[in-house]
Amino acid sequence: xxxxxxxxxxxxxxxxxxxxxxxxxxxxxxxxxxxxxxxxxxxxxxxxxxxxxxxxxxxxxxxxxxxxxxxxxxxxxxxxxxxxxxxxxxxxxxxxxxxxxxxxxxxxxxxxxxxxxxxxxxxxxxxxxxxxxxxxxxxxxxxxxxxxxxxxxxxxxxxxxxxxxxxxxxxxxxxxxxxxxxxxxxxxxxxxxxxxxxxxxxxxxxxxxxxxxxxxxxxxxxxxxxxxxxxxxxxxxx
Amino acid sequence: xxxxxxxxxxxxxxxxxxxxxxxxxxxxxxxxxxxxxxxxxxxxxxxxxxxxxxxxxxxxxxxxxxxxxxxxxxxxxxxxxxxxxxxxxxxxxxxxxxxxxxxxxxxxxxxxxxxxxxxxxxxxxxxxxxxxxxxxxxxxxxxxxxxxxxxxxxxxxxxxxxxxxxxxxxxxxxxxxxxxxxxxxxxxxxxxxxxxxxxxxxxxxxxxxxxxxxxxxxxxxxxxxxxxxxxxxxxxxxxxxxxxxxxxxxxxxxxxxxxxxxxxxxxxxxxxxxxxxxxxxxxxxxxxxxxxxxxxxxxxxxxxxxx
Numbered sequence: 001x002x003x004x005x006x007x008x009x010x011x012x013x014x015x016x017x018x019x020x021x022x023x024x025x026x027x028x029x030x031x032x033x034x035x036x037x038x039x040x041x042x043x044x045x046x047x048x049x050x051x052x053x054x055x056x057x058x059x060x061x062x063x064x065x066x067x068x069x070x071x072x073x074x075x076x077x078x079x080x081x082x083x084x085x086x087x088x089x090x091x092x093x094x095x096x097x098x099x100x101x102x103x104x105x106x107x108x109x110x111x112x113x114x115x116x117x118x119x120x121x122x123x124x125x126x127x128x129x130x131x132x133x134x135x136x137x138x139x140x141x142x143x144x145x146x147x148x149x150x151x152x153x154x155x156x157x158x159x160x161x162x163x164x165x166x167x168x169x170x171x172x173x174x175x176x177x178x179x180x181x182x183x184x185x186x187x188x189x190x191x192x193x194x195x196x197x198x199x200x201x202x203x204x205x206x207x208x209x210x211x212x213x214x215x216x217x218x219x220x221x222x223x224x225x226x227x228x229x230x231x232x233x234x235x236x237x238x
Numbered sequence: 239x240x241x242x243x244x245x246x247x248x249x250x251x252x253x254x255x256x257x258x259x260x261x262x263x264x265x266x267x268x269x270x271x272x273x274x275x276x277x278x279x280x281x282x283x284x285x286x287x288x289x290x291x292x293x294x295x296x297x298x299x300x301x302x303x304x305x306x307x308x309x310x311x312x313x314x315x316x317x318x319x320x321x322x323x324x325x326x327x328x329x330x331x332x333x334x335x336x337x338x339x340x341x342x343x344x345x346x347x348x349x350x351x352x353x354x355x356x357x358x359x360x361x362x363x364x365x366x367x368x369x370x371x372x373x374x375x376x377x378x379x380x381x382x383x384x385x386x387x388x389x390x391x392x393x394x395x396x397x398x399x400x401x402x403x404x405x406x407x408x409x410x411x412x413x414x415x416x417x418x419x420x421x422x423x424x425x426x427x428x429x430x431x432x433x434x435x436x437x438x439x440x441x442x443x444x445x446x447x448x449x450x451x452x453x454x455x456x457x458x459x460x461x462x463x464x465x466x467x468x469x470x471x472x473x474x475x476x477x478x479x480x481x482x483x484x485x486x487x488x489x490x491x492x493x494x495x496x497x498x499x500x501x502x503x504x505x506x507x508x509x510x511x512x513x514x515x516x517x518x519x520x521x522x523x524x525x526x527x528x529x530x531x532x533x534x535x536x537x538x539x540x541x542x543x544x545x
Contacts, residue, residue: 050425052421052424052425071424072421072424072425072427073424073425073426073427073428073429073430076425076426076427077427081425082425084422084425088419088421088422088425090414090415090418090419090422091418092414092418093411093414093415093418097411097414097415100408100411101411101412101415101423101426101428102426104408104412104426104427104428105426105427149426153426153427
């Protein structure tokens with residue numbers, strides 16, 4: 001069963017259609033990636049799913065229910081969390097306050113405390129800097145914080161927008177290890193990435209997006225050997 | 239009598255009122271970058287409501303402290319309602335509009351509130367009944383009255399309470415998160431409309447108490463009293479750095495002291511050409527100086543490390 005189902009999703013900014021009717025499904029418990037070049041409409045798609053852009057209600061189904069255009073704070077309550085492009089940590093809040101905001105919708109104080117400890121064990125670097133303001137962290141640490149913060153809401157569906165952007169290779173590796181670990185715990189993930197190889201290697205399914213349309217989709221292992229994908233996104237000539 | 243010390247005491251009293259009112263400006267500015275020019279009128283409404291309640295109870299056998307307290311307890315919810323209503327009716331529909339639109343609306347709201355007050359409470363200055371016995375203490379040659387002590391203590395308590403709320407509670411952290419980045423705050427599950435409404439309500443509650451304090455301090459309330467007081471508190475917020483809570487408190491206290499010292503010494507300094515009735519000039523001299531020399535204010539908002 002698909003936890004997230006996009007049916008002919010269209011998103012327009014002003015008069016310009018950035019997403020021109022795409023179909024996409026994310027099965028429960030799986031890690032699915034959406035790859036493509038800059039400006040293909042990947043971030044717009046994620047923003048639409050998270051409720052940040054107006055779309056037709058039926059175009060997005062989550063857990064079987066139409067959610068298109070539902071406001072973000074309501075979706076968080078229903079178990080959907082987005083780690084936005086550029087991380088979006090609250091720079092003037094401390095690391096711990098950022099994590100607390102991740103758990104804003106929860107009232108089970110004891111469980112939140114346990115999850116906080118878990119976030120710190122997942123990212124020991126954050127524990128060292130818990131009372132430092134988030135603006136002083138490095139890019140990689142901010143990405144850890146953004147992911148840790150999203151996990152604090154105990155999401156059923158995690159949307160990740162370009163988690164590798166602007167990070168050093170070692171840090172990218174660390175972030176992807178964490179994403180895999182989270183997926184293993186049973187969290188369903190939709191991952192948007194420009195780093196196509198890395199994304200396909202960790203995913204079970206992949207979708208390729210070009211100028212607002214899905215041009216290719218299938219099991220990630222098939223896409224990895226697909227000549228068109230290899231030529232266009234993996235930097236290999238056929 | 240020591241004029242310097244006396245003016246410091248008077249300035250502290252006035253300054254702590256400015257500080258409490260300035261907090262209302264700065265909180266709203268911090269969260270939606272709107273200068274809510276109607277905030278001074280909220281303070282005025284607080285004073286007016288308290289006047290009505292205190293006048294009604296003045297003849298009874300209740301102890302004066304309880305009567306004033308009843309005034310506060312009536313003024314606070316009325317002002318909270320006014321604050322909530324103005325956000326809901328006037329500002330929320332303009333959330334995405336160019337910044338000039340809500341600003342002009344704020345001026346409109348301020349005029350409306352003044353005229354509502356005029357209709358309800360008449361155009362005359364309303365004298366508070368003198369129910370509080372004049373108690374005063376001698377400190378190093380200057381005099382501090384019981385009312386002054388009460389005003390300073392109440393203000394400090396409210397400032398400490400607000401600071402604890404903003405920095406120690408989940409709601410307060412959510413307010414700061416919303417002020418930094420409302421979109422991301424929404425992604426945390428924070429209903430930013432509620433946070434914004436809450437900010438207006440808290441600011442209005444502080445304003446209500448400030449209104450009662452001003453009313454009982456000067457012993458008079460008037461439907462136009464909010465505009466000058468509001469402008470001064472706004473100047474205090476700018477002096478401290480608009481959007482910054484500690485700045486509003488510091489700015490308020492400093493402005494009160496500058497004003498009191500200015501009023502105390504202007505006669506001597508100008509050979510009695512100008513008298514203490516020029517007191518009001520000082521707030522605006524300070525405002526102009528800040529805008530020219532340090533537009534971000536003393537503790538200016540650190541825009542640099544915004545996420």
